[in-house]
Amino acid sequence: MKFLCHVHTVQRLAPGIYQVILAPHYPLDFKAGQYLKLTLAGKDRYFSIASCPSQPGLIELHIGASKTDEGVLSAIAALHEFKEAKLSLEIEGPLGDAWLRKESTNPILLIAGGTGISYIMSLLRNALHHKLKQNIYLYWGAKGINQLYLQQELLMLSEQYPNLHYVFSLEEPNEPIICREGLVIDAILNDFSNLHDFDIYLCGPINMIKEGKTRLLEKCSATSGNMYGDGLTYV
Incomplete structure (x- = not known):
């Protein structure tokens, strides 16, 4: 499923690590452990959702970007541009089936x-x-x-x-x-x-x-x- 969102915040959490908060136009129904596909700087990139499904209004992502990884740095720059221009970003997801098995009682x-x-x-x-x-x-x-x-x-x-x-x-x-x-x-x-x-x-x-x-x-x-x-x- 494709949906639109705004880039709410982009901030550095640690050297080479960024937190991105996306604000979907409508609350996103996802399972804990799923991920999203973003097309940034002409390339598809996949990021796990860090937020909890109980809070679907804002979607949290973490992105690792070393100084030599120009592709990821370009993606971060593109996210900054979407935020500053207040443009809608098209996202695909949620994807993946490695979600939390809540029904299991195993440790x-x-x-x-x-x-x-x-x-x-x-x-x-x-x-x-x-x-x-x-x-x-x-x-x-x-x-x-x-x-x-x-x-x-x-x-x-x-x-x-x-x-x-x-x-x-x-x-x-x-x-x-x-x-x-x-x-x-x-x-x-x-x-x-x-x-x-x-x-x-x-x-x-x-x-x-x-x-x-x-x-x-x-x-x-x-x-x-x-x-x-x-x-x-x-x-």
């Missing part, structure tokens, strides 16, 4: 690498909104602490909800901080020996998804039918 493992947290946050916000009772484990991996741009929100949520357990892992800790060091998948393997009965959701760089799927299946007896993430289609 939930959410795994994010970098801006893959956008997909994970939609799932988490929806799970908390529906007051799911099972344990929810969220693991977020990044290069350094400055890339954990939702750190304070996640720490607050983990204090507010006893069934939410948040762990972050840094590949290159650049300041004294108590955290896991290394790959986020290694942190999970250190904490779990059997994930057979878990619903597992993954989002991040394709290499992380590929390695994560392989190692969780082999080392932790994860169930492939209970693993979700649009990136799994390509590994």
Whole structure:
């Protein structure tokens, strides 16, 4: 389905990471874990929805853009232009079937690498909104602490909800901080020996998804039918 929206805000959350808020002309009916297709600077780009379906009036996206990624930087510039000119942007979606299985009572493992947290946050916000009772484990991996741009929100949520357990892992800790060091998948393997009965959701760089799927299946007896993430289609 195609629909029109205005670009409400574009702001930098961290070095190379932007938050985009879209205001659809009509509330968008979507499921937690779905994504949108935007055509920007002449190229189709796909972004996970970070917001919760209970708040359909504004759609939140997170976009990672390194200094050398001219294509993504051009997309960010185009979004700024739509905002300043108050032009309507045509969007396609919602897309994808890796949404939150709210009917399941299995414990939930959410795994994010970098801006893959956008997909994970939609799932988490929806799970908390529906007051799911099972344990929810969220693991977020990044290069350094400055890339954990939702750190304070996640720490607050983990204090507010006893069934939410948040762990972050840094590949290159650049300041004294108590955290896991290394790959986020290694942190999970250190904490779990059997994930057979878990619903597992993954989002991040394709290499992380590929390695994560392989190692969780082999080392932790994860169930492939209970693993979700649009990136799994390509590994």
